[in-house]
Amino acid sequence: MTEPLTDPVAAAPVAKSRSRRRRPSFEIVIPGTLLALIAAACLLAPILPGLPDPNLGVLNGGEGESRMGLFSPGHLLGTDALGRDLLSRSLHGGQLSIIVGLGSVAVGLLIGGTLGIVAGYAGGAVDTVVMRVLDVFLAFPSLVLALVVATYLGPSIPNLIIAIAFFAIPSYARIARAGALSVRERDFVLSARLTGARAGHILIRHVTPRVVGSLLTYGLLICGIAIITEASLSFLGLGISPPTPSWGSMMADGKTDLSTAPQIVLVPGLLLFLTVVSLNLLADGIRHRLDSEGSSR
Amino acid sequence: MTTTPPLLEVENLRVVFDGVLGSVTAVNDVSLSVDRGQTIAVVGESGSGKSVTARTIMGLSTPPGRIAEGSIRLAGRELVGLTDRQWRGVRGSQIAMVFQDPMRSLNPTMKVGTQIEEAIRLHTDLSKKQARARAVELLDAVRIAAPRRRVDEYPHQLSGGMRQRVMIALALSCGPELLIADEPTTALDVTTQQQILDLMGELQADMGMAVMLITHDIGIAASYTDTVFVMYAGQVVESAPTRRLFTDPRMPYTRALLDSIPSLDSPAHEPLPAIEGSPPDLAELSAGCSFSARCPRATQTCLTQRPALIEHEAGRAWACWHPVESKEAS
Amino acid sequence: MLRLLGRRLLHLIPVTIGVSFLTFMLLNLLPGDPALTVLGEGATPEAVEAITEQMGLNDPVLLRYWHWFVGALGGDLGTSLNSGESVTTLLLQRVPTSLEIMLLAQIIALVVALPVAIVSVRRPGSLFDRFAGLTAFAGVATPPFLVGMLLVLVVAIPFGLPATGWIPFTENPVMNLRSAFLPALTLAAALYAVYMRVLRADLVTQLTQEEYVTTARAKGVAQGTIIRRHVLRNSVFPLITVIGINMGALLGGAVIVETLFAVPGLGKLMIDAIYQRDVVVVQGAVVVIAVAFVLINFAVDLLYAALDPRIRHDRASH
Numbered sequence: 001m002t003e004p005l006t007d008p009v010a011a012a013p014v015a016k017s018r019s020r021r022r023r024p025s026f027e028i029v030i031p032g033t034l035l036a037l038i039a040a041a042c043l044l045a046p047i048l049p050g051l052p053d054p055n056l057g058v059l060n061g062g063e064g065e066s067r068m069g070l071f072s073p074g075h076l077l078g079t080d081a082l083g084r085d086l087l088s089r090s091l092h093g094g095q096l097s098i099i100v101g102l103g104s105v106a107v108g109l110l111i112g113g114t115l116g117i118v119a120g121y122a123g124g125a126v127d128t129v130v131m132r133v134l135d136v137f138l139a140f141p142s143l144v145l146a147l148v149v150a151t152y153l154g155p156s157i158p159n160l161i162i163a164i165a166f167f168a169i170p171s172y173a174r175i176a177r178a179g180a181l182s183v184r185e186r187d188f189v190l191s192a193r194l195t196g197a198r199a200g201h202i203l204i205r206h207v208t209p210r211v212v213g214s215l216l217t218y219g220l221l222i223c224g225i226a227i228i229t230e231a232s233l234s235f236l237g238l239g240i241s242p243p244t245p246s247w248g249s250m251m252a253d254g255k256t257d258l259s260t261a262p263q264i265v266l267v268p269g270l271l272l273f274l275t276v277v278s279l280n281l282l283a284d285g286i287r288h289r290l291d292s293e294g295s296s297r
Numbered sequence: 298m299t300t301t302p303p304l305l306e307v308e309n310l311r312v313v314f315d316g317v318l319g320s321v322t323a324v325n326d327v328s329l330s331v332d333r334g335q336t337i338a339v340v341g342e343s344g345s346g347k348s349v350t351a352r353t354i355m356g357l358s359t360p361p362g363r364i365a366e367g368s369i370r371l372a373g374r375e376l377v378g379l380t381d382r383q384w385r386g387v388r389g390s391q392i393a394m395v396f397q398d399p400m401r402s403l404n405p406t407m408k409v410g411t412q413i414e415e416a417i418r419l420h421t422d423l424s425k426k427q428a429r430a431r432a433v434e435l436l437d438a439v440r441i442a443a444p445r446r447r448v449d450e451y452p453h454q455l456s457g458g459m460r461q462r463v464m465i466a467l468a469l470s471c472g473p474e475l476l477i478a479d480e481p482t483t484a485l486d487v488t489t490q491q492q493i494l495d496l497m498g499e500l501q502a503d504m505g506m507a508v509m510l511i512t513h514d515i516g517i518a519a520s521y522t523d524t525v526f527v528m529y530a531g532q533v534v535e536s537a538p539t540r541r542l543f544t545d546p547r548m549p550y551t552r553a554l555l556d557s558i559p560s561l562d563s564p565a566h567e568p569l570p571a572i573e574g575s576p577p578d579l580a581e582l583s584a585g586c587s588f589s590a591r592c593p594r595a596t597q598t599c600l601t602q603r604p605a606l607i608e609h610e611a612g613r614a615w616a617c618w619h620p621v622e623s624k625e626a627s
Numbered sequence: 628m629l630r631l632l633g634r635r636l637l638h639l640i641p642v643t644i645g646v647s648f649l650t651f652m653l654l655n656l657l658p659g660d661p662a663l664t665v666l667g668e669g670a671t672p673e674a675v676e677a678i679t680e681q682m683g684l685n686d687p688v689l690l691r692y693w694h695w696f697v698g699a700l701g702g703d704l705g706t707s708l709n710s711g712e713s714v715t716t717l718l719l720q721r722v723p724t725s726l727e728i729m730l731l732a733q734i735i736a737l738v739v740a741l742p743v744a745i746v747s748v749r750r751p752g753s754l755f756d757r758f759a760g761l762t763a764f765a766g767v768a769t770p771p772f773l774v775g776m777l778l779v780l781v782v783a784i785p786f787g788l789p790a791t792g793w794i795p796f797t798e799n800p801v802m803n804l805r806s807a808f809l810p811a812l813t814l815a816a817a818l819y820a821v822y823m824r825v826l827r828a829d830l831v832t833q834l835t836q837e838e839y840v841t842t843a844r845a846k847g848v849a850q851g852t853i854i855r856r857h858v859l860r861n862s863v864f865p866l867i868t869v870i871g872i873n874m875g876a877l878l879g880g881a882v883i884v885e886t887l888f889a890v891p892g893l894g895k896l897m898i899d900a901i902y903q904r905d906v907v908v909v910q911g912a913v914v915v916i917a918v919a920f921v922l923i924n925f926a927v928d929l930l931y932a933a934l935d936p937r938i939r940h941d942r943a944s945h
Contacts, residue, residue: 136645140917143879144897148653148913151901228770232883235772236898251773255887258776259784269773276768355845381849389847396845401838406860406936415856416846451936467846 027285031278038275042094052085054092054245080253080264090268093245097227097275100160104226105219107165112172113215119173120180121203131177134170142167146229147238155241164229168222175218179211213290220283224276231272247272302373303330304507305354305475310367312346312353315360321579323349323362325531328606331475336501336508338518338539340554341528344576350528351477351511355394356384372474390420393468397480399460403452409463410436410448413470420471435466439496458489462496469500476501479511494521515554519543527551530577530587533606537613547609547620550588586618594619635928639921646917647699651692654906654913695910704911709903714911717896722915724793725881725892731811732877733870736818744826745854751831759823766820771880775813775887783809791889810888814880818873825869829862830854837861864935871927878916 045051078086119130137145149163183189183206192202233239234248242249247268254264312324324346331337341347352358354369356376369376371391379387396402404412413432417423423431429448436444439462452460461481468476478497482490498521501508512518518525518539525542527535527550535548546552553572574591577583586592589599598618606616686694698705704714747756769777783790789806796803834840834854843853882894889895893912900908 132641133645135642136649140646140649140913141875141877141879141920143876143882144913144916147882147897147901148650148909152654224768228768231770232772235770236883236886238901248770248772251776255776258779262780265773265776269776272770272773273765273768277764280764280768352841357841357844385847385849387847388845394842394845396838396842398838402842404839404843404857404861407857412842415843415848419847453937464842467842 025285025289027288028282031281031285034274035278035282038094038271038278039098042091042098045088045091045095048091051088051091054084054088078261078263080250081257086250086264086267089245089250090247090271093247093250093268094271094275096157096240096244096246097230097272099157100164100230101223101227103157103161104165104168105223107161108168108172108222109215109219111165112169113176113211115169116173116176116178117180117203117207117211120177121184121199121207123181123184127177130173134173137166138170140167142225143229143232146233147236150233150238155239157240160230160233160239163233164226167229168226171222172215172218175214176211179214180207183207183210217283217286217290220279220286224279227272227276227279301333304333304335304372305329305331305509306368306370307350307354308368308370310350310353310369311365312349312358312362313365314362319580322365322582323531323579324353326606327367327528327531327533329526329533329536331507331509333474334501334505334507335524336498336510336522337524337526338510338512338522339526339528340512340515340518342513342576344530344579345528346531347511347513347528348479351394351479351509354509355388355392355477357388357394386420389416389473390471391473392475392477393471393473395461395464395468395476395478395481398484399457399464400452400484402464403460405452408449408451409455413448413463413467416467416470431470432466435470436463438469438500439463439466441466457485458492461485461489461493465493465497465500469504472504473506475507475509477509477511480513481510482517483513490517497521516558527554530582531579532587532616533614534588534617535613535615536606537615541613545624547613547623548588548615548617549592549594549619549621551615552621553591586616594621632929632932635925639925642921643918644696646921647696647914648692650910650913650917651695652688654910655688655691699914704914705907707900707908708905709900709908714908717908718893718911718915721891721893721896724795724890725885725894727796728807728810728814728884728890728892729874729877729881731807732814732818735811735815736822739815740819740822740826744823744830745859747823747827748830748834748854749851759827763820763823763827766816767824769816771813771817771883772887774816775809775884778809778813782812791887793888793890806890810884810890813884813887814877817876817880821869821873821876822866826862826866829865830858833858833861864931867927867931867934871924874923875920878920 041048045054080086080089115130115134119127145166146163149166150160153159153163180203189202189206192206197205230239230246231248231251234246235252237249237252239248240246250268251265254261257264307327307329310324310327311322314321314323327346327350329337329339339347339350349358349362353362353364354376356379358364364377367377371387376384376387403409410429410432413435414425414428417428417431418425421428432448433444436447441447441459441462447455447459452463455463461484464481476497481497482493485493494517497508508522510518510522515525522539525537525539526533527542527548529550535542535546535551537547542551543555546555550572557571572591577587577590583589583600585598585600585602586595586604589595592599596619602618604616604618606614608614609620695705702715704718706713707717743759743762747753747759750756779790782788788809790809792806794802794806837858840853840858843857844850848857878894881892882898884890885892885895886898893916897909897912897916899905900912
């Protein structure tokens with residue numbers, strides 16, 4: 001008999017903590033709220049009052065001289081070199097980030113998650129083959145893979161999503177596989193198998209629900225990486241075609257005027273930063289929550 | 298019994314763990330003493346507070362655990378309230394400790410010799426070379442063959458029993474006055490257990506230190522100790538000289554513990570009596586005796602009033618409203 | 628342990644072949660005609676047909692892969708569609724520059740992350756710890772091109788450092804380091820964030836859960852010494868693995884940073900080739916990057932095995 005040396009606290013007040021209703025923690029509420037606000041502002045941008053058309057430049061002078069500074073009349077955050085409203089472009093650009101972020105998470109989750117669960121549950125040769133093939137994908141630096149795929153597929157939103165989702169598939173598969181492996185030998189799955197349940201039924205009813213939590217939490221992180229990857233592709237001029245606004249291409253546009261008009265880079269940059277930081281903090285908060293619930297069970 | 302003051306005196310020690318959902322008293326009003334050269338056992342189930350008591354005496358209780366009350370005196374010196382720096386002077390040099398699992402309690406990526414030398418160099422003025430020579434001597438003293446080779450090995454290269462010998466060598470490296478052994482044999486197999494306990498007994502006789510043996514196995518306590526303290530739910534419920542505790546237990550809990558030891562003359566194929574129920578949740582202790590829920594002798598008084606640990610006879614104390622009748626009296 | 632190494636080495640072969648095959652397929656099955664790249668958009672159909680035949684583009688794709696693979700084994704990665712230069716030569720020119728920046732970035736990231744993590748765990752929850760945690764989150768959430776532009780804004784412009792351009796080491800070592808500084812610092816930001824978080828988390832886990840820490844405390848060792856002498860050496864192992872895994876992000880980041888700072892490295896070569904649809908160069912660069920990633924992770928495993936006594940000594944006992 002080994003006696004684990006734990007604090008009595010960790011073990012003792014379990015019964016209470018379950019009966020007491022959990023208050024939502026700041027770790028989850030603050031990034032969650034921030035994300036909701038950013039998403040709402042971006043998605044509602046087309047109908048927000050007083051926001052100019054993102055692609056309509058106001059030319060008042062030669063090329064490059066149409067830029068307006070912060071707090072210009074009609075343009076709260078000023079305009080870019082073509083006289084286009086920065087705030088409006090940033091919010092519209094956010095739509096692309098949201099679509100690509102969620103889209104690539106969904107695609108990666110579906111493909112990677114399914115592969116991982118099947119590989120982990122089936123084991124043996126299926127497992128080996130699937131994981132070896134995924135190892136090959138994992139050997140590509142994610143951005144390089146996305147670059148190549150995006151270039152040759154051509155710039156459209158579905159193609160961007162596919163290019164970016166590529167890198168997420170192996171990591172999803174690994175997480176799902178680890179989860180499926182750990183569940184596979186547990187009593188309830190064994191008893192389901194012994195009572196003659198079909199593999200498909202066991203996978204859907206018993207294995208999947210137990211893997212979904214960690215996959216979704218990881219999805220938040222992947223969503224952040226996807227948004228950064230999209231911005232990077234746009235920054236390199238390999239994302240969505242201009243003039244459709246994207247955070248990455250806006251920052252690339254602002255690169256030449258960095259010393260005189262840093263806001264052109266900083267406005268979309270700050271939005272991007274806040275979005276990805278919130279996604280990371282939210283993932284962290286949820287993981288803490290899951291961990292503490294897991295340990296008190 | 299002795300006229301000189303005891304080496305270690307713990308008085309009314311209360312250790313509390315502060316949690317988000319309230320505090321838990323892990324050690325409640327514990328008093329015990331150890332004389333120089335004496336061996337005592339603190340016996341109890343897991344969660345009885347015996348390990349927390351031991352760690353608190355070592356100054357190893359860390360937040361959220363804290364000493365709420367009480368005093369710990371070593372050779373007359375109060376330890377409660379020492380600064381971190383002062384504690385470090387006590388730990389390893391005056392009090393040393395051997396832990397349960399020798400695989401986990403040695404640093405896996407450090408040579409065993411280095412781990413012993415570190416302790417020696419912290420508490421003595423020995424040079425690196427002298428410390429190393431001393432480490433070899435110590436390994437030899439704990440009966441490790443080829444100590445010169447073993448000092449340069451890593452814990453995973455040693456067997457479980459050898460690792461625990463290394464832990465003992467480590468603990469003895471600075472000649473402590475008190476050695477606390479926290480379940481030192483629990484992780485070992487039976488034959489190794491015996492060897493380790495014998496070794497500790499011999500080394501104790503040689504070095505004249507006191508030993509505090511923390512164990513859940515009352516059988517081990519029987520053969521190696523002078524005095525036994527029985528703990529239950531954070532409290533000492535009975536203390537007595539070992540022989541008398543075994544022949545004549547008074548607290549029903551002690552009695553139940555003793556009854557659950559298999560012996561050669563107990564009839565074969567008959568289930569050993571086990572204690573019904575499980576220890577109480579420390580967060581939800583009632584006002585009465587903490588053993589009352591499992592006690593066959595419990596009355597209304599036991600449920601509402603907590604019995605104090607009272608010295609009823611010279612050298613022995615128990616906390617019980619309805620003690621088991623003494624066999625010696627009848 | 629030798630057997631483990633052998634297995635890993637065997638594992639390298641299919642992954643390397645898979646990587647090159649996948650790249651080849653991706654680049655050849657996707658739309659875009661290499662013949663047009665060579666000749667330009669206005670080429671006559673006859674000319675296109677001729678050059679397609681000459682380049683072997685009418686062969687089945689598997690046969691073309693086989694030809695390419697045999698060439699690659701002999702160190703011949705083909706010739707650039709645009710310049711006609713040997714891809715191998717182009718890559719060899721560019722690799723050292725990228726390596727220098729990445730190595731510098733690793734050094735900067737580790738030199739900052741180690742002490743920050745160590746100080747953080749001395750007092751978990753302290754102001755310093757919280758601030759360090761925020762910097763780590765910020766580092767993960769900021770894409771490298773944004774970090775780069777911010778650095779240009781707050782470092783290069785005020786201090787008059789060169790914002791773009793590259794001076795080779797052989798030409799002027801001091802100026803070389805100056806021109807490498809900002810790109811390396813940019814790459815280091817994200818790495819720092821990852822290393823700091825991983826190291827801090829592992830230090831905390833070890834400090835709170837490992838019994839050998841209690842033993843060290845029972846010996847009378849001070850907390851700071853416990854962290855530096857006992858815990859850090861055990862926490863280094865997960866960190867080594869993380870360093871290997873992050874080589875991928877680093878290689879991807881290099882593409883962006885080299886473009887942003889106009890550094891003539893492997894990433895810039897690849898991006899330029901992508902702009903020019905120079906499939907052969909893209910392919911060479913991607914394969915080299917992917918194989919390098921696989922090899923680096925193999926080297927990391929070796930390093931791990933060489934450093935960790937628990938693995939190192941298995942050789943002696945088995």
